[in-house]
Amino acid sequence: xxxxxxxxxxxxxxxxxxxxxxxxxxxxxxxxxxxxxxxxxxxxxxxxxxxxxxxxxxxxxxxxxxxxxxxxxxxxxxxxxxxxxxxxxxxxxxxxxxxxxxxxxxxxxxxxxxxxxxxxxxxxxxxxxxxxxxxxxxxxxxxxxxxxxxxxxxxxxxxxxxxxxxxxxxxxxxxxxxxxxxxxxxxxxxxxxxxxxxxxxxxxxxxxxxxxxxxxxxxxx
Amino acid sequence: xxxxxxxxxxxxxxxxxxxxxxxxxxxxxxxxxxxxxxxxxxxxxxxxxxxxxxxxxxxxxxxxxxxxxxxxxxxxxxxxxxxxxxxxxxxxxxxxxxxxxxxxxxxxxxxxxxxxxxxxxxxxxxxxxxxxxxxxxxxxxxxxxxxxxxxxxxxxxxxxxxxxxxxxxxxxxxxxxxxxxxxxxxxxxxxxxxxxxxx
Numbered sequence: 001x002x003x004x005x006x007x008x009x010x011x012x013x014x015x016x017x018x019x020x021x022x023x024x025x026x027x028x029x030x031x032x033x034x035x036x037x038x039x040x041x042x043x044x045x046x047x048x049x050x051x052x053x054x055x056x057x058x059x060x061x062x063x064x065x066x067x068x069x070x071x072x073x074x075x076x077x078x079x080x081x082x083x084x085x086x087x088x089x090x091x092x093x094x095x096x097x098x099x100x101x102x103x104x105x106x107x108x109x110x111x112x113x114x115x116x117x118x119x120x121x122x123x124x125x126x127x128x129x130x131x132x133x134x135x136x137x138x139x140x141x142x143x144x145x146x147x148x149x150x151x152x153x154x155x156x157x158x159x160x161x162x163x164x165x166x167x168x169x170x171x172x173x174x175x176x177x178x179x180x181x182x183x184x185x186x187x188x189x190x191x192x193x194x195x196x197x198x199x200x201x202x203x204x205x206x207x208x209x210x211x212x213x214x215x216x217x218x219x220x221x
Numbered sequence: 222x223x224x225x226x227x228x229x230x231x232x233x234x235x236x237x238x239x240x241x242x243x244x245x246x247x248x249x250x251x252x253x254x255x256x257x258x259x260x261x262x263x264x265x266x267x268x269x270x271x272x273x274x275x276x277x278x279x280x281x282x283x284x285x286x287x288x289x290x291x292x293x294x295x296x297x298x299x300x301x302x303x304x305x306x307x308x309x310x311x312x313x314x315x316x317x318x319x320x321x322x323x324x325x326x327x328x329x330x331x332x333x334x335x336x337x338x339x340x341x342x343x344x345x346x347x348x349x350x351x352x353x354x355x356x357x358x359x360x361x362x363x364x365x366x367x368x369x370x371x372x373x374x375x376x377x378x379x380x381x382x383x384x385x386x387x388x389x390x391x392x393x394x395x396x397x398x399x400x401x402x403x404x405x406x407x408x409x410x411x412x413x414x415x416x417x418x419x420x
Contacts (some may be wrong), residue, residue, distance in 0.1 A: 011402035015376065017383050018398075039409075046409045047377055053358050054378040056351075060266040063280060067287045069250055074288070077247055077295045079282045 003029075006036055013045045093199050093208055100197065171174075243299040246291070254294075258287050261304065264379065265311050271374040272362050282318055282370040308381065309390040312371055319367055343376045361411040369404035372397050377405075 009026045012018040013113055052086065199208040223364065239260065245253035265286050270279035279301070288312050290303070362370060374395075375386045386401075387394045 007398075007406060008402040011405040012398055014405075015401075017401065019375075035335055042413075045407060046405065046412065048357055049354065050373070050377040050408070051380070054267065054380075056355065057267060059263050059271055060270070062259065063262055063266065063284050063287070064255050067258050067262075067284050067291075068255050069286050070284060071251060071254060071291050074291060076249055077291075104366070207280070 003033060006033075007039060010036060010040050011043055014040065066217065097197075097208070097210060117128050138203055239296045239303065240299050241296065243294065243303065243338075247299070248292045254291060257303070261307055262287070264304070268308065268374055268379055269313050269315055271362060271378060272312070272367070272370055273318060278318060282311070282314045285314050291315070291340075298303055305381075305385050305388060308375060308379070308385070309391070312389050315371075316367070336337075339358055357412055357415050358408070360415075361408040364411055365404045365407055366400075369407070372400040373404040373408070393411075 006026055006029050009018055009022055013023060013026055030040065070180075195211075197210040199210075239257060242253045242257050246257060262283060266279055266283040269282040269286070270276050273279050273282060286307060290297075292309060293306075293310075297303070362373065363375060371390050372386050375381045375389055376383065381389070383394050383397055387397045390397065
């Protein structure tokens with residue numbers, strides 16, 4: 001490879017913008033090539049001069065008043081979510097709540113009743129809480145689960161429900177009613193455990209709290 | 222810790238402080254928006270001036286940038302630093318203006334650099350040398366293609382990372398590297414030609 005091929009690499013190397021593999025290749029060449037070492041020095045000096053150029057520049061006159069004058073002629077911004085988005089957000093939250101509640105009440109059809117072992121080996125605590133039958137033994141306290149939405153770039157980051165935080169709360173002490181499609185537990189059922197579901201929307205004024213126990217008894221919404 | 226890292230850390234912390242200004246501006250508080258303009262206007266104007274090569278046009282461009290920023294406030298995520306977004310709008314506005322002109326920016330080193338090599342006031346030799354060097358750099362920048370100038374201005378003069386430059390210029394990082402290396406080499410060669418010609 002001739003020196004000419006290394007010049008573009010050198011121009012990137014001076015600011016650390018050259019990929020590592022190419023940088024190693026260039027490094028080997030520089031050991032043997034005095035001309036390229038010289039060019040590297042000149043490129044570094046040129047970059048320092050450009051950085052200095054920005055630093056030495058006088059601040060331009062302010063445009064603040066002109067901008068504000070133009071902004072005042074603009075129609076007023078709609079704050080918060082647009083009406084359509086607000087409706088969509090509330091609707092999405094309602095669907096989520098409904099799905100959580102239904103998941104507790106609908107009968108779970110399984111080939112055989114779940115044993116304590118199978119419930120305990122569920123992939124996640126949430127899965128255990130959602131799918132285990134009512135008599136599944138308590139697998140321990142439910143750790144907090146955070147469902148964070150993917151970061152959006154320069155866009156409405158969270159137009160609807162942005163996050164749901166599930167926290168464990170004190171187990172309910174009330175006796176639970178018997179449910180169908182369950183096998184008799186080997187031991188008396190443990191006290192019910194409840195979770196608080198907090199749903200945040202893009203509108204800071206709209207926060208939905210819901211208290212749900214594992215058996216699906218929605219206590220508050 | 223290099224200059225770029227310090228710049229980014231400082232700008233990020235300021236961006237966090239500006240979050241409430243964005244919220245207030247979005248709620249219709251024009252004074253809050255005025256504070257945002259005051260905070261970012263120098264960087265926006267300086268970038269536009271380097272890309273356009275014309276101070277008056279850059280001033281108009283910067284106003285347009287902030288007007289577009291204002292219009293986009295309602296869908297802007299206030300947790301994010303507005304500066305990358307402002308650079309991106311700046312590049313877009315400058316490209317539109319360059320398309321309207323249908324010509325490359327003229328070499329106006331004397332205008333951009335304050336006092337260029339011509340018509341220079343009587344100054345101390347060191348300061349004089351500095352002014353000549355600045356004027357040459359201005360001329361070198363203006364001889365780049367618009368794309369090369371965009372990436373050199375954003376990377377070297379504004380200290381943005383390669384990824385940020387790619388986002389502002391809406392191209393791949395590989396493309397930014399190509400423009401950047403060619404631009405830097407052109408600048409060095411131009412400076413060496415000028416110095417050789419003076420001897």
